[in-house]
Amino acid sequence: MSKLLHVSTSPHVLSKDSTHSIMLDVVLALIPAAAWGVYMFGYRAAIILALSMISAVACEYIWQKCMHLPITVNDYSALVTGLLLGMNLPSTVPYWLPVVGSAFAIIIVKQLFGGIGQNFMNPALAGRCFLLIAFAGLMTNFPSVDAVSTATPLAVLKNGGTQSLSDMFFGFTSGTIGEVSALLLLAGGIYLLVKKVITWEIPVIYIGVFAVFMILFGGHGFDVNYVLCEICGGGLMLGAFFMATDYVSSPITFKGRVVFAVCLGLLTGLIRVFSKSAEGVSYAIIFCNLLVPLIEKVTLPKAFGREGK
Amino acid sequence: MSSGTGTFQGGIHPYDGKDLSKDLPTLTVMPKGDLVYPMAQQHLGAPSKPIVAVGDKVLMGQRIAEATGFISAHICCSVSGTVKAIEPRMTPSSAMVESIIIENDGQYTPAPGVGEKRDYTKMTKEEIRAAVKDAGVVGMGGAGFPTHVKITPKDDSKIDFIIANCAECEPYLTSDYRMLLEEPDRLIGGLKVIVSLFPNAEGIIAIEDNKPDAIAFIQEKVKDEPKVRVQVLKTKYPQGSERQLIYACTGRKINSSMLPADAGCIVDNCDTVISIYRAVCESTPLMRRVVTVTGDAVKKPRNLIVRTGTLYSELLEYAEGFKDGVDPEKILSGGPMMGIALTSLDVPVTKISSALLCMEKDMVAANPSTHCIRCGRCVSACPSRLVPQKMYECSSRGDDDGFVKLNGMECFECGACTYVCPAKLRLTQSFKQTRQSVAAARRKAAAEAQAKKAEEEAKAKAAEEAKKGGNKQ
Numbered sequence: 212m213s214k215l216l217h218v219s220t221s222p223h224v225l226s227k228d229s230t231h232s233i234m235l236d237v238v239l240a241l242i243p244a245a246a247w248g249v250y251m252f253g254y255r256a257a258i259i260l261a262l263s264m265i266s267a268v269a270c271e272y273i274w275q276k277c278m279h280l281p282i283t284v285n286d287y288s289a290l291v292t293g294l295l296l297g298m299n300l301p302s303t304v305p306y307w308l309p310v311v312g313s314a315f316a317i318i319i320v321k322q323l324f325g326g327i328g329q330n331f332m333n334p335a336l337a338g339r340c341f342l343l344i345a346f347a348g349l350m351t352n353f354p355s356v357d358a359v360s361t362a363t364p365l366a367v368l369k370n371g372g373t374q375s376l377s378d379m380f381f382g383f384t385s386g387t388i389g390e391v392s393a394l395l396l397l398a399g400g401i402y403l404l405v406k407k408v409i410t411w412e413i414p415v416i417y418i419g420v421f422a423v424f425m426i427l428f429g430g431h432g433f434d435v436n437y438v439l440c441e442i443c444g445g446g447l448m449l450g451a452f453f454m455a456t457d458y459v460s461s462p463i464t465f466k467g468r469v470v471f472a473v474c475l476g477l478l479t480g481l482i483r484v485f486s487k488s489a490e491g492v493s494y495a496i497i498f499c500n501l502l503v504p505l506i507e508k509v510t511l512p513k514a515f516g517r518e519g520k
Numbered sequence: 521m522s523s524g525t526g527t528f529q530g531g532i533h534p535y536d537g538k539d540l541s542k543d544l545p546t547l548t549v550m551p552k553g554d555l556v557y558p559m560a561q562q563h564l565g566a567p568s569k570p571i572v573a574v575g576d577k578v579l580m581g582q583r584i585a586e587a588t589g590f591i592s593a594h595i596c597c598s599v600s601g602t603v604k605a606i607e608p609r610m611t612p613s614s615a616m617v618e619s620i621i622i623e624n625d626g627q628y629t630p631a632p633g634v635g636e637k638r639d640y641t642k643m644t645k646e647e648i649r650a651a652v653k654d655a656g657v658v659g660m661g662g663a664g665f666p667t668h669v670k671i672t673p674k675d676d677s678k679i680d681f682i683i684a685n686c687a688e689c690e691p692y693l694t695s696d697y698r699m700l701l702e703e704p705d706r707l708i709g710g711l712k713v714i715v716s717l718f719p720n721a722e723g724i725i726a727i728e729d730n731k732p733d734a735i736a737f738i739q740e741k742v743k744d745e746p747k748v749r750v751q752v753l754k755t756k757y758p759q760g761s762e763r764q765l766i767y768a769c770t771g772r773k774i775n776s777s778m779l780p781a782d783a784g785c786i787v788d789n790c791d792t793v794i795s796i797y798r799a800v801c802e803s804t805p806l807m808r809r810v811v812t813v814t815g816d817a818v819k820k821p822r823n824l825i826v827r828t829g830t831l832y833s834e835l836l837e838y839a840e841g842f843k844d845g846v847d848p849e850k851i852l853s854g855g856p857m858m859g860i861a862l863t864s865l866d867v868p869v870t871k872i873s874s875a876l877l878c879m880e881k882d883m884v885a886a887n888p889s890t891h892c893i894r895c896g897r898c899v900s901a902c903p904s905r906l907v908p909q910k911m912y913e914c915s916s917r918g919d920d921d922g923f924v925k926l927n928g929m930e931c932f933e934c935g936a937c938t939y940v941c942p943a944k945l946r947l948t949q950s951f952k953q954t955r956q957s958v959a960a961a962r963r964k965a966a967a968e969a970q971a972k973k974a975e976e977e978a979k980a981k982a983a984e985e986a987k988k989g990g991n992k993q
Contacts (some may be wrong), residue, residue: 217850217882218614218861220949222935223536224691224740225883228942230893286890328891328943432918463896463909514927515529516775 230327234287236408240399241453247395248388251433252302257390260297263309265451266295280326287361288327292316295335295376295454298389299446299493300342301353308349312338332500333457336450343493360439365444365489368437376436379443386444393443400452412468413452413461413475418442420476428484441483450492451475460500467503468511474499474506524769531764531960532936534757534857536730537692540603541814541821546698548825549838551624555608555829555868556802556864557595558617562870563658564665565591570620576603581634581805583654584620593666593871593891594656596698597622598807600629612832612853612865612873613847622829638805640713645676648717648800655799656806656871661685661760661789662854667796671714673781679718680784684725684793686734687753687760693875695810696790698823700734702739703794708748708987710797715747715787721786723748724769727899730755758859759936762787764903775883776930792926796894806871813839817848817878819865826869832876833865849882857935863964887944898937900946904930908937908947920961923954 249256271289271318275282284290296312316338321330343350353363364384370446378384382392390396403409422438431437441447455461455475462468476494524831532656560567578584578597578850590599604623640648653668675681684707686695699707709910711723725742726736729752742748751769752761763774765787772783780787788796791809798804807828814821819840826835832853852859853867854874898908914922931951939949 214847214849216848216863217885218851218863219882219884219954220861220946221851221854221859221933222857222882222938223850223859223861223879223882224856224939225944226532226534226940226942229944230889230890230942233893233895233942251709283890285570288893317828326891328893375715457894458893462896463894463899464907465900468896469893511907511910511926512899512905514775514906514930515767516773516778517930518773 230288231288231434234291234407236403236406237291237453238287238294238438238481239410240402241291241298241389242399243395244389244392244399244449246296247300247301247382248298251382251391252388254495256302258306259300259302259309259388260294261306262295262306263313264290264293265298266310266313267296267317270314271322274322275326278322283327286327289317289321292321292335292338295389298449299335299339299387301350301387303347303352304346304355308342308346316340328459330459331503333454333460333496336454336497340493340497348408353387355385363444363484363489364440368440369483369489370442374440374444376439376443381439384444387446390444390446390449393448396448396452400448403452403456408453409456410465410468413456413472414467416454416469416472417451417475417479418447418474421447421479424477424480425484426482430484445483445490446492447479450479450496455499460503462503462507462510463505464510464512466512467506470506470510471499471503474502524751524767524771526752526768527756528767528903529905530901530936531756532901532939533755534691534939537814537856538694538697538730540692541812541823542694542697544694544698544821544823546702546810546823546825547838549835551599551830552828553624553831554604554835555597555599555601555622555624555827556619556831557597557622558609558619558868558870559585559595559609560617561611561613561615562595562664562872563593564663565589565593567618568592568595570618572603572607572620574603574605574789577601578603578622579631579634580628581807582631582862583656583805584622587653588647589668590645591666591669592812593658593754594654594805595620596805596807597655598829599624600627601625605786610864610867612867612870614867619868622817633803634805638801638803640716640800643800645717648713651800651803652796654805655795657795657799658753658806658871659789660791660795660809660871660874662858662872662874666790667792671717673779673786674823676718677720678784679781679786680769681722681766681786682711682721682723683716683720683751683764683765683785683787684723684790685760685762686725686727686790687765688731689728689757689759689788690857690859690874692877693756693855694814694823695812695874697731697734699744699790699794699810700731700738700877704738706794706797707790708741708745709801710793710795711748712745713796713800714788714793721747724751725749726751726753726765726769728753728755728759733908735773757936759904760892761903761932764893764933769921776932796804801868809869809871809873811835811869811873812875812877814875815878815880816848817842817880819843823938826873828869830869831866832862832869834870835876836865836878843880846880848878848880849885850879851909852877852879857939858933873875886945888944889945892943892945895942897942901936901940903934906931908951911954912945912947912950915950920954920958924958929955929958
């Protein structure tokens with residue numbers, strides 16, 4: 212032995228998973244649905260996604276450089292935020308809009324609250340909601356896919372129209388870039404489940420509670436076609452598998468995740484049925500993000516051998 | 521009577537590394553150099569006191585140091601020779617501890633009576649317990665709790681289960697597995713000795729299901745034993761932890777403020793049970809143990825029978841040293857989850873040394889900590905059902921009270937949370953510090969309370985005497 216030995220306290224082995232590898236898995240899982248958006252909506256969609264990702268990473272880098280903080284862009288979390296934000300935008304928005312949205316998401320929602328792990332709501336969704344409020348007209352101008360209607364399928368349903376379930380499942384409808392293909396989002400979600408990046412509670416219970424709510428209060432009774440259309444549309448798949456499961460803004464306890472998912476299902480249903488909006492996933496998630504500290508407080512597990520106390 | 525499920529909630533599945541050494545029969549190490557017996561850090565409780573002087577001739581199995589308290593243990597010499605020095609020497613934890621150094625004469629002359637066969641069924645319970653105490657037997661799984669104390673609970677009739685802990689959940693370790701295959705009779709015999717002390721007890725040999733051959737072998741051996749059975753456990757770290765093991769075997773739960781006896785259980789590690797058999801039935805004190813020498817940096821991994829006091833550097837020679845061109849970054853005494861990082865190989869094998877693990881790369885240094893992303897993996901992994909994420913927030917801002925409120929004192933530092941953390945946070949290290957600080961504060965408070973009580977009593981006594989004196993006058 213020529214060199215000095217390393218000394219540290221146990222444990223001396225660590226798992227292979229890292230923040231970096233987890234974020235990379237999320238990006239991989241999102242790629243099919245994002246690529247489908249580009250296929251459906253053309254080159255503009257690709258430019259919006261690219262702008263959104265580049266500006267998210269750039270904002271984080273510039274902010275940390277200016278504030279003399281350690282640079283954390285190589286953990287890919289800003290990349291995920293940028294990609295999710297881009298997938299939540301219609302392809303018709305002007306090119307400056309994703310840049311503004313990413314800047315808001317990264318600087319205001321993430322960095323001002325302390326950077327990765329400290330944001331109290333999902334940055335991508337907060338960015339989207341900011342844009343929805345500030346630039347409502349631009350954000351609801353959806354591209355036409357069949358030269359007839361430019362409304363999203365859920366708006367059509369809400370106004371008493373009908374919608375083809377298979378079009379919604381495979382993704383031949385209008386909407387934001389990343390939300391149209393329920394099939395590819397589901398595939399990405401299953402990939403994350405298999406890789407154990409996410410656990411089943413949030414997506415399964417969220418969608419389940421939402422389905423029950425729509426059967427009870429949707430006004431269509433037990434209409435399978437209607438309920439499935441509601442599940443496939445309005446970014447519910449994207450929200451349930453990729454945004455509600457965001458680690459930072461969801462509970463860390465199993466029971467907490469169950470409660471969180473139930474709240475999400477109820478709130479999404481409430482907004483879709485009883486408000487003017489036909490969607491509601493984004494607002495439901497960022498509102499429930501705010502409930503997380505409370506939910507965690509009441510769902511802490513009982514320590515082993517101290518259950519009685 | 522309750523029964524266990526063979527598992528518990530939480531836990532992890534790290535790479536187990538057991539294939540490196542599990543099929544290698546044990547070899548016996550003959551020590552070459554001097555032997556070093558530290559007076560502390562090879563058992564829990566008060567340090568032992570040397571009862572030999574420099575220059576004394578000692579025989580193999582002779583007691584060279586005595587227990588000094590209720591929780592303490594004797595130390596017996598594992599060779600014959602001469603006391604060369606009594607001076608501080610480095611232990612595996614890198615602390616300098618008063619030690620007896622013996623020059624080996626190579627004769628291995630046993631002390632009178634050592635090796636004499638005894639029939640435990642003809643011995644009284646007191647004689648059995650005295651034999652265990654005289655042999656200096658302590659928990660050889662790592663904690664080093666004096667065994668004679670463990671097998672002397674308040675009420676013998678309340679003990680229902682004696683569990684021989686052969687889970688060996690710690691990665692890389694294969695010594696218990698080798699003992700199951702090589703010493704089944706002494707293991708079962710030792711278990712029967714302990715069971716005989718308790719009128720209502722049943723013996724359980726608990727083995728993880730990654731050792732199917734050992735399970736089948738022991739099951740065959742105990743099929744005619746009315747009071748001994750095999751409990752198959754799910755392979756998962758930390759299955760061999762006392763509280764999780766009791767739950768897996770019996771369905772009973774204890775917390776940090778309780779002893780296994782409170783749940784009617786006594787748990788002893790595999791090698792400890794074998795040592796009990798040797799102590800009681802063969803009049804042989806604890807002076808050997810099994811050590812696995814392994815890791816990706818050693819040339820020939822080995823399972824070795826080692827005399828306590830032998831230096832680790834000698835064990836490495838039996839493994840033919842390090843692989844060519846390999847300079848290990850980290851060397852551990854024990855397994856990778858709970859072992860101690862060594863600063864030198866010139867430290868002795870103690871009663872609680874289970875392995876010498878040489879790692880080419882140090883994963884900890886290669887993975888700097890980043891920020892917590894609240895993924896919740898630590899919560900799912902914790903076998904004590906704690907919330908390491910929140911405990912870490914408390915311990916990193918020095919909030920000991922918050923840490924205690926989160927039941928942080930229930931943590932037994934198994935390292936599962938740190939293993940799964942994707943942000944590579946040093947959770948266990950942080951908890952270790954906070955737990956030490958809380959324990960120190962509690963000891964201080966208890967000492968102050970006792971001092972105050974003593975002071976008040978003295979005052980009351982003085983006042984009473986003054987009163988008596990006044991009356992006299």
